[in-house]
Amino acid sequence: MFEQEPKITSITEGENGLFCLYWSHLMEADKYSVSQKIPSVSGIYELYYEDEEKKLNLLTVAPAWLGGLRSQIREDIDSNDRKSDDLRQILENNKLYCRYACCNIRDDIQDTLWYLTQLYFGDKNYTHSSGRFKKICVKEFAPDNVHWV
Numbered sequence: 001m002f003e004q005e006p007k008i009t010s011i012t013e014g015e016n017g018l019f020c021l022y023w024s025h026l027m028e029a030d031k032y033s034v035s036q037k038i039p040s041v042s043g044i045y046e047l048y049y050e051d052e053e054k055k056l057n058l059l060t061v062a063p064a065w066l067g068g069l070r071s072q073i074r075e076d077i078d079s080n081d082r083k084s085d086d087l088r089q090i091l092e093n094n095k096l097y098c099r100y101a102c103c104n105i106r107d108d109i110q111d112t113l114w115y116l117t118q119l120y121f122g123d124k125n126y127t128h129s130s131g132r133f134k135k136i137c138v139k140e141f142a143p144d145n146v147h148w149v
Helices: 031-037 068-077 085-093 106-124
Strands: 007-013 016-022 043-050 056-064 095-102 135-141
Touching (some): 007 043, 007 106, 016 106, 031 068, 043 068, 043 106, 056 068, 056 106, 068 095, 106 135
Parallel strands (some): 016 135
Antiparallel strands (some): 043 056, 043 095
16 A cells, blocks of 8 residues: 655745645654654644543644754653643643654745644734745645644
8 A cells, every 4th residue: 555755745836835745644642652653854743632532632733843853742742841731731631643744845844834824823823934925825635534724
């Protein structure tokens, strides 16, 4: 069976950017599985927690640059003292999951992240695009059929 590599690809059409986001399989996110299964390359990732009703809740969508996906996800799932009490409670008391896509082009990561945060958080979007395109579109491919786009 063919399995798509988790990555971000881009196509430029005039002033528009089209990005194809190929997610990895959704996987449990604990320090052992992250260390063994997630590469140390740049990219984008989503972190989820499972609530009492077994529903997945998006915790974060974020980029990973210099330290790579592995170290950034490990840092995010660590319930250290620098995190708020509410966040520490979620991290300590819920099963965590993550998925990722690799990309070595910073502007492609930035544009894809901007699109996703616009979609997920609307007016509370905390990111900005690279400024290369007037219009950005993202087509999402998820092997687990977990789609937000």
